[in-house]
Amino acid sequence: xxxxxxxxxxxxxxxxxxxxxxxxxxxxxxxxxxxxxxxxxxxxxxxxxxxxxxxxxxxxxxxxxxxxxxxxxxxxxxxxxxxxxxxxxxxxxxxxxxxxxxxxxxxxxxxxxxxxxxxxxxxxxxxxxxxxxxxxxxxxxxxxxxxxxxxxxxxxxxxxxxxxxxxxxxxxxxxxxxxxxxxxxxxxxxxxxxxxxxxxxxxxxxxxxxxxxxxxxxxxxxxxxxxxxxxxxxxxxxxxxxxxxxxxxxxxxxx
Numbered sequence: 341x342x343x344x345x346x347x348x349x350x351x352x353x354x355x356x357x358x359x360x361x362x363x364x365x366x367x368x369x370x371x372x373x374x375x376x377x378x379x380x381x382x383x384x385x386x387x388x389x390x391x392x393x394x395x396x397x398x399x400x401x402x403x404x405x406x407x408x409x410x411x412x413x414x415x416x417x418x419x420x421x422x423x424x425x426x427x428x429x430x431x432x433x434x435x436x437x438x439x440x441x442x443x444x445x446x447x448x449x450x451x452x453x454x455x456x457x458x459x460x461x462x463x464x465x466x467x468x469x470x471x472x473x474x475x476x477x478x479x480x481x482x483x484x485x486x487x488x489x490x491x492x493x494x495x496x497x498x499x500x501x502x503x504x505x506x507x508x509x510x511x512x513x514x515x516x517x518x519x520x521x522x523x524x525x526x527x528x529x530x531x532x533x534x535x536x537x538x539x540x541x542x543x544x545x546x547x548x549x550x551x552x553x554x555x556x557x558x559x560x561x562x563x564x565x566x567x568x569x570x571x572x573x574x575x576x577x578x579x580x581x582x583x584x585x586x587x588x589x590x591x592x593x594x595x
Contacts, residue, residue: 454479495562
């Protein structure tokens, strides 16, 4: 009589529901409490108010014998534009911080879940440490080796874009920005300009909209929804090198 197949990884229904609910709460509240405060009409009104206050302050020192009123109004207009653009920059930075926080929270939850699942098989600190030290791409490799073709999933392109945006926001220029320009040129301003200009683009050219945030959030929700409920040992085609090294260390420790 053959030995029954055992579960290697399990996504328990209530755990799945809890992870999705927490993620959707983060997105909804971050949008309501932070991004919704940057209404364009309100920002323009604030910029106008700032310019008027600036002009009123300068009026105290206005001397009609030597000062040109037109110069003051022109400077006030510049103050208006500068204040508005500063608010736009703050809004965009806030959006990026929400995206980065959302992605890194998801990544930590994936590692936490996977570490606990491996722990159910008696794997200790070496396996747990490996789960937390390898790249997220290495975890994708594990899922692929467990017969879940995650990279072929409909949500994966947006999840990958989200990862790149989070990395660029955190680290600035580097491999992630170069990859982003290739895989998601719509998220980089200026790629449609002459080559000499494009070569000078840097991480400050990153341009992410509310629609991008929504797409990234939906990709994370889809990941949790599509993660298989049960992955059996018979579905594990190969053990990734990083996990194999951890398993060897576990065995050496027991010996």
